[in-house]
Amino acid sequence: MEKQRFVMKCGGSTLAALPDSFFAELRELQASGVAPVIVHGGGPAISETLDKLGIETEFVQGLRKTNDQVLDVVEMVLAGRINKEIVRKMETNGAKAIGLSGVDGMLIQAKPVANHQEIGFVGEVTSVNATIVEGIMSMGYIPVIAPIGIDQTGQRYNINADTAAGAVASQLGVSRMIVVTDVPGILKTVDGEKVTLPEVTVADIEAMIASGEIYGGMIPKVRAAMQCIHGDVQEVVIVSGSIEGVLTQAVTTGGVGTVIKQ
Numbered sequence: 001m002e003k004q005r006f007v008m009k010c011g012g013s014t015l016a017a018l019p020d021s022f023f024a025e026l027r028e029l030q031a032s033g034v035a036p037v038i039v040h041g042g043g044p045a046i047s048e049t050l051d052k053l054g055i056e057t058e059f060v061q062g063l064r065k066t067n068d069q070v071l072d073v074v075e076m077v078l079a080g081r082i083n084k085e086i087v088r089k090m091e092t093n094g095a096k097a098i099g100l101s102g103v104d105g106m107l108i109q110a111k112p113v114a115n116h117q118e119i120g121f122v123g124e125v126t127s128v129n130a131t132i133v134e135g136i137m138s139m140g141y142i143p144v145i146a147p148i149g150i151d152q153t154g155q156r157y158n159i160n161a162d163t164a165a166g167a168v169a170s171q172l173g174v175s176r177m178i179v180v181t182d183v184p185g186i187l188k189t190v191d192g193e194k195v196t197l198p199e200v201t202v203a204d205i206e207a208m209i210a211s212g213e214i215y216g217g218m219i220p221k222v223r224a225a226m227q228c229i230h231g232d233v234q235e236v237v238i239v240s241g242s243i244e245g246v247l248t249q250a251v252t253t254g255g256v257g258t259v260i261k262q
């Protein structure tokens with residue numbers, strides 16, 4: 001039988017706060033025959049390092065303006081520190097993991113985004129080398145991917161981790177992508193109170209972006225979700241990493257976070 005596979009995006013907003021139980025859940029899922037693929041972010045850690053180095057940083061619609069100097073730091077932090085930290089935590093909690101960036105084996109091929117004149121070396125994914133990801137899974141390891149892209153000339157690109165995860169989910173043809181972040185889902189103010197929406201449609205999302213109810217870092221998440229929920233990918237679930245048992249619930253029974261459906 002084909003193993004149940006899913007792509008999970010872990011946001012930098014929540015990485016440091018992920019409890020050991022989160023990694024233990026990954027071990028349990030792996031042992032039960034489920035095959036996760038992880039794509040991670042690390043935005044706050046990149047900003048912190050840029051700040052320490054005295055390099056200014058700015059976001060346009062949730063995407064970081066990236067020049068050569070920023071690109072060096074992005075690669076150092078994502079493919080170095082954060083990627084290895086996740087692999088380490090997984091291994092110490094008994095899950096088997098191999099970390100790599102989109103540059104390794106030209107895993108994530110990319111081209112400049114449409115507004116590159118304004119935001120520099122930010123990439124959009126042109127293709128994902130699924131053979132590498134599937135090879136790692138077939139060896140019994142969970143691939144842990146840092147979202148750096150590369151083109152045929154060797155130019156690197158900074159790719160938003162939500163965008164990269166959506167592209168990996170589409171290319172692998174998984175049925176579900178789980179986005180782990182620092183909020184329990186898409187929030188909306190109803191009668192003066194913030195509630196987590198259990199389910200949203202593409203039309204709801206467009207309206208919430210237009211009204212400003214979805215802003216900043218949530219924008220690339222919902223855009224990536226809308227782009228990947230065609231074909232094989234049936235749903236994208238946005239959840240908080242700090243809720244105990246969240247991963248198993250998202251993979252099995254559901255009823256957690258916000259679900260974006262086809």
Ligand SMILES: Nc1ncnc2c1ncn2[C@@H]1O[C@H](COP(=O)(O)OP(=O)(O)O)[C@@H](O)[C@H]1O
Nearest residue numbers: 011012013181182183186187213214215217218
């Ligand atoms: N409607 C919304 N519901 C929930 N969070 C939202 C919404 N609109 C914007 N956000 C913001 O999006 C953030 C998550 O995005 P981000 O900080 O980039 O996290 P990550 O590092 O996990 O990608 C939330 O902490 C919140 O500030």
Ligand SMILES: CC(=O)N[C@@H](CCC(=O)OP(=O)(O)O)C(=O)O
Nearest residue numbers: 012041042043063064159160161
């Ligand atoms: C182009 C762009 O904005 N890239 C992101 C890559 C990391 C990321 O996406 O991290 P989170 O998932 O934690 O937000 C950045 O430079 O911050």
